[in-house]
Amino acid sequence: MSLLLMLPSFSFGIYSSNPPLSLDYYKSTCPTVLEIVRKEVECAVFSDPRNAAFFVRLHFHDCFVQGCDASVLLEDTIMLQGEKKSSNNINSLKGYRLIDRIKNKLESECPGIVSCADILTIAARDAIILVGGPYWDIPLGRKDSKTASYTQADTNLPTADEGLVGIMDKFTSQGLNIIDMVALAGGDNNITAMDYVTPNLFDNSFYTILLRGEGLLHSDQEMFSSLFAIETKELVKKYAIDPIAFFEQFSESMVKLGNIIDPDTFATGEVRKNCRFVNT
Template sequence: MTASLHLSSFLLQTLSLLLMLPSFSFGIYSSDPLLSLDYYKSTCPNVLEIVRKEVECAVLSDPRNAAFFVRLHFHDCFVQGCDASVLLEDTITLQGEKKSSNNINSLKGYRLVDRIKNKLESECPGIVSCADILTIAARDAIILVGGPYWDVPLGRKDSKTASYTQADTNLPTADEGLVGIIDKIYGDFESTSNKDPISESYLNKLKSVCPITGGDNNVTAMDYVTPNLFDNSFYTILLRGEGLLHSDQEMYSSLFAIVTKDLVKKYAADPIAFFEQFSESMVKLGNIMDPDNFATGEVRKNCGFINT
């Protein structure tokens, strides 16, 4: 099954942690002074407009593209910081991150990023980094599907390295978080939804779309209420016991969900609070970087390959 716009629980939980933690245990630090809101003011003044137009075209053609942009940015920043290492292809001298276990079946949208990069290279050759493109695109994608706005400091560099190992170890996986979290095809409907008619109807539909065997390429939404909008309905679904994934529903239903249960209630009742928290977390996420990679980085001409 494939999710629509809504990020899975482990990603949302990690963004919550980003808001609370002053630093990061894996040796990458938040570095606001290195970035600025007007970084491209003189060198590429139309950068934000160009990215916005391209993201808008992508999202209008398929709303799921919004989630692809956000997930690419997230997977990039948690490996060596926000340096576009996630976009690098395998070569004779470099092993990229695309084929790591956490990326190979979950990341899409590479061609969308390449399209934006090509537009910017025509307008401002050699100026705008792929890392900045990912960061801007993630913000614009969220806005286009009803989410909040946040300022995006710019000036990131593209790394000349990638880390297949870090992609396997630094990125959170669907079975992390609450004790005993594992993925299940149909969530915990039988035990958590009280078997009301709406839940039963939804469960039957899921079983037809996603059979026990086969149907691996079929698509369904994690949020059946507003699948094409970024909003707080994900949390209201958890309150009804209808979380599609077991790992999602555990945020509310688990005996160990002492903190997350209150967060689910808060964000279900107050969409503004959810938007504010999400925006702050995304700013903090975008500021993660490795100072060494920043110092030796470059602006790639092609996002998939280091410059020669």
Template sequence: MLLIILNIFCAGLHASDLPLTLDYYKSTCPTVLEIVKSEMECAVLSDPRNAALILRLHFHDCFVQGCDGSVLLDDTITLQGEKKAPINFHALKGFRIIDRIKNKLESECPGIVSCADLLTVAARDAVILVGGPYWDVPLGRKDSKTANYDLVSTNLPTANEGLLSIITKFLYQGLSAEDMVALSGAHTIGMARCVNFRGRIYGDFETTATMNPISETYLSKLRSICPAAPATKADNNESALDYVTPNLFDNSYYHILLQGDGLINSDQELYSSVFGLETKQLVQKYAENGIAFFEKFAESMVKMGNIINPDTYVDGEVRKNCRFVNT
């Protein structure tokens, strides 16, 4: 019943019937893909971690008002953006990379390529550049003229959230539990802050983990990075979400969950939650079959990238600067 209600409620957000096409910029900006790819290659070559930053930006954009570039907007006197919402404030970086790409595109094709499309393509290229799968990106999104600070906390999963709540948030976006497990595999790259894994490493880590020598060493390292007593400086200390291959997009994230060593609670819940029969099987599947993970991840990324608010498509714009609406 919950699934039926959520599907009805969010039916307007999934706009697969909107005219997104693979050749949307064929005549207006034929070099768009090459420009984004070139700039992303420079960014990831300078620091592989930049791949995770751009991928995270795309996730956080699409889960609030759809994939509309709203996450990129700065605060102004008349607009409260999403960047300073609690979940986003310390988590989101990479905005200057988007600025550089946008500047290149405006120089080549002024007023043509939306920031929402730019970010969607950049996220795809980010994944490829660290060893992940390729997928075609349908294009033609418009940029929102608004942002929604409050929806950030409502729509985005948190590090300490339970499995059923996370599934509900994905269902609201029109994404299935299988999409959720595959998309969570994005945590094979990227970092988490101490404040987001303190509860886990001083909580049930020893219960879920096999506590072999590797797990024991890992937990000891995490506790040295993140002391039990909250401390302002330590809160921002970071650790890789995938401690085996942190800069490579592969399926080792799922192997870590099988061992019970997931860094944040919301990740380990996929395998260890008593409510996670389906998600546990999917974690096992993707741990055993990296090709299956890549295929489903690519499919789910397209699905997520197609979350569009029809109102934005009708009333949106192509921003000249991704940080501000056009004047």
């Protein structure tokens, strides 16, 4: 699926980031976390620019299911059914080994400290920067869930052939609004084949493609061409002519996406030693 995803308040719908995330969460426990993640993401993106999209998509698919809790990384076990084989993930998600590499580096430097959920959030931001996108500050301190939801992975995520109303419902159910939806739609598209103009660069060309009626996915083109696209059409026009406005809104919306947190997960979660399995 191509759709992806610093407000003063971080309270959104079912999920909430009322748990105390902070910009300096690892200041004393793992001060090199941002540097380590950045270097690993650099290696991955410089070796293949397509890896940037893998990081972004993993983060988006994670946050739309149980909140940003790294449930998307869990493997199937006798005791747990993961999300990787759901219809929305099985052919869409790659890059798991890239996350493993980052986790292994952090476990060597700061064992048992940095959550996989935080790794996904940081890596997505760094990947965007490396392909020309904007910087934004990331509040940290997420916990990794001990559960996954195959069912939510099938139902919560927008699909390529979905109509605009259905997609809007899925965003609003996560506490994201229509502005967030249109801005986040340009995240993955700008660094994959969905943007045939500048496929390895993060820019606003995705929106100019929609203006021409040439969106490669039905769900994307619906934002400009649907009968219900009254508000989204104006936003597409705005971002097509004003890349600065797009960058600013994308940054704000990515913070909102990253702060979708289930309070129960925060209370009962853990920091996984291996992102693929719950601690034993």
